[in-house]
Amino acid sequence: MSEQDQPILRVEALSKRYGDRLAVDQVSFDLWPGEVLAVVGESGSGKTTLLNCASARLLPDSGRVDFLTRHEGVVDVYRLSEAARRLLARTDWGYVHQNPADGLRMDVSAGANVGERLMALGERHYGRIRQEATQWLSRVEMQEDRIDESPATFSGGMRQRLQIARNLVTRPRLVFMDEPTSGLDVSVQAKLLDLLRTLTHQLHLASVIVTHDLAVARLLAHRMMVMKDGRVVEQGLTDQVLDDPQHPYTQLLVSSVLQP
């Protein structure tokens, strides 16, 4: 089978319990190369927990995650060695945190933040790393001459751009994003959404985006999944779910906002 005929990520019956609370309850989905899937739902519905279990950052209690690697076919992510899993997470995957400070190293320069993942891949040539870092800063529409500055001096929007550049420098094929635009001013948010939309298209990135903002889902996602109390209550093409919601909870969600 060619790459196009197989999902890049296959999540099967993932469950995660915190004490006696089921945060994620038997969630399954497939994600195809180049496809953007939005996970929406109110806070506490289990979106981030699902994202973390699917991206191997949090061990689920049960379930399985399969990933289609570049060269070695499909791997069961939780059966990989710890080292292999980390390498995967640092190269072929990206993870964009809601708070950029969680995904950046605030004590080193912007350039070093972007170069770090290249070094993890064994790149040692300083000039090449710097050149790549410069290219990525401009690709995320940051001024290249800020490469030696610390992200601590950057605005929220710039930090988020830097976090995105840091993730994309290794050309991942799958990026997990947790509320990538919330916490930013509306105008900054619009620019960042535009950037994400362009980059996911251009790089043919598969992506799982957790958001509580239906307009973000409308703009970025091909498909969406609605979660409530740890379960997926509805899924489908983004416009289907937003324009003809079937589940009472989705109808409530959609009718609560102005023109999602």
Place this chain on the structure above:
Amino acid sequence: MSSTLSGTMGGAMSVTAAVQVRDLGKTFTLHNQGGAELAVLHGVSLEVRRGECVALDGPSGAGKSTLLKCIYGNYRTTQGSLIVGEGENAIDLATASARQQMAMRRTTVGYVSQFLRAIPRVSALDIVAEPLMEDANGDPDKLVAARRAAETLLLRLRIPVRLWSVPPATFSGGEQQRINIARGLIRPRPVLLLDEPTASLDADNRITVTAMINEAREQGAAIIGIFHDQRVRDSVATRVVNMADFK
């Protein structure tokens, strides 16, 4: 069904229907209104072949737009089957996977909604070119060709050049409608759904759009549309179907 015609435009015309709606039903259940049920479509059967343009007729609220949205897969059906496309590309939207539905929109069905949904910060030109750019897979020549095709359409639809680089959110109703039409027509598809495409247009643009619809049909598209304007309907429709006939 013949498979030789799948995905091709022009050439020999198909003898099978590009759209086959059988006993379609659509009921909205409004859970937040005490579970009220709104039966909008019931027993709708319709076949449309390539080279035909069917005008849907009926009073406001009869379900004309709802039927188009079902055929595009924007609304889910509650009953019956809805087969779109021919040969290998034919799928039943009532049972198709999300992935099949996305492929169907890419290869088979174009839809011009009544109102443009502008994308923030994206220029009019790029909005129009986007369906072709998606097909380009990053090929620079194809990207240039996509922009050219968009420019040609914008010129034909009399959108002033100074507006091409502007996001259409601030455009007039008629300008937005023309952007929407250009986007819907830029990539010829075997099935075309049009929801009042000329409602906000002046006489000259109405004539242009009428001509474009007829060209698409002559090139082999199966068209289903809602045309309130009697003149437009008379000049594009090869058949009129009244929603009341289904009841």
